[in-house]
Amino acid sequence: MKISAVRGFRDILPEESALWRVLESQARTSFATYGFAEIIVPVVEKTELFARAIGETTDIVEKEMYTFTDRDESSLTLRPEGTASVIRAYIEHNLNHKEPVSKLFYIGPMFRRERPQKGRYRQFHQIGAEILGRDDALIDAELLLMLNDLFKSLQLEVSIDVNSLGDAVCRPRFRERLKAFGESKLAQLCENCHSRLHRNPLRILDCKEPGCRQATVDAPVIRDFLCDPCREHFTKVETYLRQENVAFTVNPRLVRGLDYYCRTSFEILAHGLGSQNAVCGGGRYDGLVEQLGGPAVPGIGFAIGVERLVMLLQAQERHLSTAPDVFIAPLGEVAEGRAFSLARRLRQEGYRVELEGGGRGLKAQMRRADKLNARHVLILGENELTAGKGTVRDMQTKTDRPLAVDLTLPAQAMIDVIRETSH
Numbered sequence: 001m002k003i004s005a006v007r008g009f010r011d012i013l014p015e016e017s018a019l020w021r022v023l024e025s026q027a028r029t030s031f032a033t034y035g036f037a038e039i040i041v042p043v044v045e046k047t048e049l050f051a052r053a054i055g056e057t058t059d060i061v062e063k064e065m066y067t068f069t070d071r072d073e074s075s076l077t078l079r080p081e082g083t084a085s086v087i088r089a090y091i092e093h094n095l096n097h098k099e100p101v102s103k104l105f106y107i108g109p110m111f112r113r114e115r116p117q118k119g120r121y122r123q124f125h126q127i128g129a130e131i132l133g134r135d136d137a138l139i140d141a142e143l144l145l146m147l148n149d150l151f152k153s154l155q156l157e158v159s160i161d162v163n164s165l166g167d168a169v170c171r172p173r174f175r176e177r178l179k180a181f182g183e184s185k186l187a188q189l190c191e192n193c194h195s196r197l198h199r200n201p202l203r204i205l206d207c208k209e210p211g212c213r214q215a216t217v218d219a220p221v222i223r224d225f226l227c228d229p230c231r232e233h234f235t236k237v238e239t240y241l242r243q244e245n246v247a248f249t250v251n252p253r254l255v256r257g258l259d260y261y262c263r264t265s266f267e268i269l270a271h272g273l274g275s276q277n278a279v280c281g282g283g284r285y286d287g288l289v290e291q292l293g294g295p296a297v298p299g300i301g302f303a304i305g306v307e308r309l310v311m312l313l314q315a316q317e318r319h320l321s322t323a324p325d326v327f328i329a330p331l332g333e334v335a336e337g338r339a340f341s342l343a344r345r346l347r348q349e350g351y352r353v354e355l356e357g358g359g360r361g362l363k364a365q366m367r368r369a370d371k372l373n374a375r376h377v378l379i380l381g382e383n384e385l386t387a388g389k390g391t392v393r394d395m396q397t398k399t400d401r402p403l404a405v406d407l408t409l410p411a412q413a414m415i416d417v418i419r420e421t422s423h
């Protein structure tokens with residue numbers, strides 16, 4: 001019998017994984033410019049960590065965790081998200097003693113036993129970042145700016161929704177009001193919302209059921225309940241974002257599926273992904289470090305869903321280039337020998353080079369260059385090469401141009417000559 005992968009768990013084949021790596025390297029570059037360092041945390045944690053951090057009454061903790069009993073009877077869980085683990089590590093290694101501010105990022109698989117569908121998997125991957133030790137609006141804006149610029153650099157059209165969820169001072173009042181409002185609409189709310197109303201009333205704003213959406217259109221909005229410090233904080237975030245021309249929408253219905261959030265919360269939504277359109281989510285979580293037994297250190301962070309981002313790149317036809325900078329097509333053994341050392345030299349300088357040959361003819365090599373989306377092909381024929389000549393083919397226009405080949409040129413100059421010749 002054939003054995004297939006487990007439902008909700010997928011293989012990422014080379015065609016897609018190449019895109020993943022480009023994304024990852026773009027994110028790493030962006031993290032580096034903002035001073036983040038990588039943290040690598042385990043995929044398994046004590047179940048209690050997630051129950052305490054994410055919240056006992058969240059969907060994740062109630063029904064989506066992969067929990068198992070170890071041989072010593074302890075309850076362990078495959079991590080459904082990264083924030084709890086990062087904070088656990090932060091506390092365990094006393095990182096606050098080493099630095100007043102920690103900026104950490106992580107990349108890796110997460111596990112949630114959700115109903116699989118397009119863009120929703122049981123094993124998925126996140127690129128996440130957390131800042132511990134800053135509670136000012138400037139850092140919130142900086143984090144959003146970094147995300148905005150990252151999405152821009154990927155040429156992706158997304159919208160940024162932000163909201164303030166208040167804090168321990170002002171949220172309880174809003175909770176009560178929302179609960180009372182929900183109770184007045186009980187007949188129109190779905191069963192799920194009935195139970196949410198008692199355990200986690202904010203979640204009724206997030207229900208996807210059309211009836212519930214309808215019933216809550218004129219629900220109270222948290223903005224009207226914010227205490228002065230929360231309101232001031234949020235206004236500052238908005239001002240910084242406007243100053244940098246970051247387009248965002250204040251979405252008063254934005255609530256998050258994890259309980260630890262306060263103040264600035266956000267989601268980045270994509271067009272063209274269907275119902276699973278959140279490509280990134282995050283926000284502030286002051287109080288969480290303390291709640292997990294650590295010092296009173298504030299925090300804010302986000303996580304990007306890699307699968308959704310890749311789907312978005314595909315949907316918006318942004319094929320990040322994994323194409324070679326140059327494809328070398330030598331014809332004949334002598335040319336192959338020369339091409340072999342040229343390719344090595346270019347690669348040593350960091351250029352992506354694809355070298356064909358192996359006795360294959362020009363046509364076959366061009367088919368391969370096309371397949372790899374190479375823009376420029378350097379054709380090295382035996383006789384021409386002895387005369388110091390070669391040909392550059394522009395694969396987009398399919399035009400050939402002769403070029404003088406000086407194999408002793410430095411790599412950068414060689415690449416420049418090839419590009420200039422083809423244009």
Ligand code: HAM
Nearest residue numbers: 081083120121124278279280281282283301302303305
């Ligand atoms: P989250 O909103 O639960 O937040 O997840 C972040 C992102 O992970 C989502 O926007 C989505 O792109 C992706 N994602 C979530 N579940 C799935 C799934 N089943 N399949 C595919 N992609 C999925 C968090 O996890 C927080 N820890 C983010 C954070 C960090 N907040 C503060 N710091």
